[in-house]
Amino acid sequence: MQQFDKLINYEVISPLIREGFERLPHALLFAGPSGVGKRDLAENLALALLCEAITTKNHACGQCAACRWMATGTHPDFRRITLDEAVSDESVTEASAGEAAVEKTADKTKKSKSRNIGIDQIRALEDFVFVGSHRSARRVILISEAELMTIAAANSLLKILEEPPASVYFILITNNQKNLLPTLRSRARVILFPHPDHPTATQWLSQAGLDDKAARYLARAGGAPMRVLQWKKNDQLAAIDALVDSLASSITDPLVLASRWEALLKSKNDKPFLMEDLVEGIQCWLFDLALAQATGEVHYHVGWPQPSHVKSPDPHLLLKAWRDINTFRRNARHPLNPLLFLESLAIHYLRALKPAA
Numbered sequence: 001m002q003q004f005d006k007l008i009n010y011e012v013i014s015p016l017i018r019e020g021f022e023r024l025p026h027a028l029l030f031a032g033p034s035g036v037g038k039r040d041l042a043e044n045l046a047l048a049l050l051c052e053a054i055t056t057k058n059h060a061c062g063q064c065a066a067c068r069w070m071a072t073g074t075h076p077d078f079r080r081i082t083l084d085e086a087v088s089d090e091s092v093t094e095a096s097a098g099e100a101a102v103e104k105t106a107d108k109t110k111k112s113k114s115r116n117i118g119i120d121q122i123r124a125l126e127d128f129v130f131v132g133s134h135r136s137a138r139r140v141i142l143i144s145e146a147e148l149m150t151i152a153a154a155n156s157l158l159k160i161l162e163e164p165p166a167s168v169y170f171i172l173i174t175n176n177q178k179n180l181l182p183t184l185r186s187r188a189r190v191i192l193f194p195h196p197d198h199p200t201a202t203q204w205l206s207q208a209g210l211d212d213k214a215a216r217y218l219a220r221a222g223g224a225p226m227r228v229l230q231w232k233k234n235d236q237l238a239a240i241d242a243l244v245d246s247l248a249s250s251i252t253d254p255l256v257l258a259s260r261w262e263a264l265l266k267s268k269n270d271k272p273f274l275m276e277d278l279v280e281g282i283q284c285w286l287f288d289l290a291l292a293q294a295t296g297e298v299h300y301h302v303g304w305p306q307p308s309h310v311k312s313p314d315p316h317l318l319l320k321a322w323r324d325i326n327t328f329r330r331n332a333r334h335p336l337n338p339l340l341f342l343e344s345l346a347i348h349y350l351r352a353l354k355p356a357a
C-alpha cells in the first residue's frame with residue numbers, strides 16, 4: 001500500500017484528514033472525471049478509518065489485523081458496493097425459476113452484468129449498518145459508480161443516510177454526479193476531484209515508473225494519471241504505442257491496416273487491449289488531426305509521432321469520420337465478425353485522410 005499522502009490528488013481530501021477522523025462527515029461523495037485518483041483515495045481512506053494502529057499522520061499502519069483483512073478483502077466491517085456484484089433483473093428471474101442447483105451454477109456464467117446498482121444491494125446493507133460492528137467501532141461502505149444506482153436504490157440509501165449510526169462512514173464515488181439524485185448529493189459532503197495539473201501529474205507518473213514517457217501517456221489519457229497507471233498495470237502501453245505507429249504510418253491498404261490492428265487485439269495478457277480501446281484510440285487520433293488542421297496543436301498526442309504523410313486533410317471529412325467512428329464505438333463490444341469490423345473501421349479511417357479537393 002502506498003503512503004496515503006503520496007497519492008495523486010491527495011490535497012483534495014487532506015483538509016478532512018489532517019484533523020483526524022472525529023469530524024469527518026459520515027457521507028462523502030468523491031466526484032470528478034475518471035482516472036484522477038478518486039478510487040485510490042477512497043480505498044485508502046477506508047483503510048485508514050478501519051486501521052487499529054493508525055499512525056500520527058493518519059496513515060493506515062499496514063500491519064494490524066484490520067489492515068491485513070483489508071488486504072485480503074475480508075474485513076467484516078467493510079462493504080463494497082459495485083456494479084460488478086449487481087446481477088441484472090433478467091438473470092435474477094432466471095435464477096429463481098427453480099431449476100436444479102447444477103443448472104443454476106452453469107447459468108451463473110451466462111448472467112449478464114447489470115447496468116445498475118440495484119435496491120437489493122443497498123437493502124443488504126441495512127443489517128450491516130444498524131447492527132453493531134465486529135471489530136473497531138467503525139464501519140465503512142464504499143459505493144463505486146454511485147450514479148448507476150437505480151432510483152429505488154438511491155432512495156433506499158437516502159433512508160439509511162437520514163439517521164446513520166455515528167460510527168458508520170459512506171464513501172460514494174462518481175464520474176457523473178449530475179446523474180445522482182439531488183437529495184442524495186445534498187446528504188453527502190461533495191468533494192470535487194479535478195484533473196491534477198500537468199507538471200504534478202507528470203512528475204507523479206515518472207515516479208510511478210513511467211519515467212520519461214510519463215508526459216506523453218498523460219496527454220494520450222486526456223490528463224488522467226490513474227488511467228495511465230492502469231494501462232501500465234494491464235501491460236497495455238505497448239499496444240497503445242503500436243496503435244499510434246499504425247495510424248502515423250503511411251499504410252493506405254485497409255486490409256493491411258486491419259490486420260495490424262487485429263494483431264494488437266490478440267495479445268495474451270490478462271487484461272487484453274480491447275476493440276473498444278482501439279476504437280477510442282482511433283477517435284483520439286482523428287480528433288487531433290482535426291485540431292491540428294484548425295489550430296496547429298494536438299491534445300492527445302503531444303510528444304507522439306505525427307503523421308507526416310497526411311497532407312492537409314479535409315476538416316469536414318475528418319469530422320465526419322470521427323462521428324462515423326462513434327457508431328463503431330457503440331458496437332465495439334461484441335462485433336459479429338471482428339476482422340470485418342476492423343476492415344470497415346480501417347476504410348472509414350483512411351477515407352478521412354484524403355486531402356481536401
Ligand SMILES: [Zn+2]
Pocket residue numbers: 050051052053054060061062063064065066067
Ligand atoms: Zn493497521
